[in-house]
Amino acid sequence: MPENNPYLIVLCTCPDEQTATVIADRLVEEGLAACVNILPGIMSVFQWQGKIEHDDEYLLVIKTQESRYQDLEIMVQQLHPYELPEIIAVSIERGLSGYLEWIDRSTGK
Numbered sequence: 726m727p728e729n730n731p732y733l734i735v736l737c738t739c740p741d742e743q744t745a746t747v748i749a750d751r752l753v754e755e756g757l758a759a760c761v762n763i764l765p766g767i768m769s770v771f772q773w774q775g776k777i778e779h780d781d782e783y784l785l786v787i788k789t790q791e792s793r794y795q796d797l798e799i800m801v802q803q804l805h806p807y808e809l810p811e812i813i814a815v816s817i818e819r820g821l822s823g824y825l826e827w828i829d830r831s832t833g834k
Contacts, residue, residue, distance in 0.1 A: 732817035732825055733794060735787040737801055737810060738769055745783040748804050752787060757797040759831035762786040788817075790832050 735758075739745040742765065749761035764784040771778055789797055798812055817825075 730816055730818065731791045732820065732828055733787075733789050733791055733814045734817055735785075735789060735794070735797060736813045736815070737785040737787065737805075738767070738782040739785060740780070740782060740806060742783055744804075744806060745785055748801060749785060749787075751800060751804060752789075752797060753831075755796075755800065756831065756833045757793050757800060758787045758789045759828040760788045788828055790828060791816075793832050 737748070739748065742763070745763045749758075749763055752758035752761055762785070764786065767782050767784050769778075769780050769782050771780075787797070794814055801810060801812055
């Protein structure tokens with residue numbers, strides 16, 4: 726594994742299962758993500774336009790490479806219904822080498 730780790734987990738919440746599935750499918754089809762987990766049943770509490778909101782959402786846990794992030798972000802914004810979607814990337818510090826190599830193969834490296 727290289728010293729500057731090129732792997733990311735990207736988190737993105739979606740308003741419903743259909744949106745989550747459409748985004749996940751497109752990211753994997755386009756080679757922008759190796760895998761996307763869709764976690765149902767989360768509740769998000771946040772402030773938006775001056776009031777506290779409580780929304781049931783689906784969380785996407787997206788595994789990708791740093792080099793694919795910009796295109797991934799653009800695609801999520803194009804497909805996402807929110808005015809300001811949550812798109813947060815976190816570096817993967819360590820991982821099973823075979824799994825990380827699979828991310829490479831799946832995302833076109």
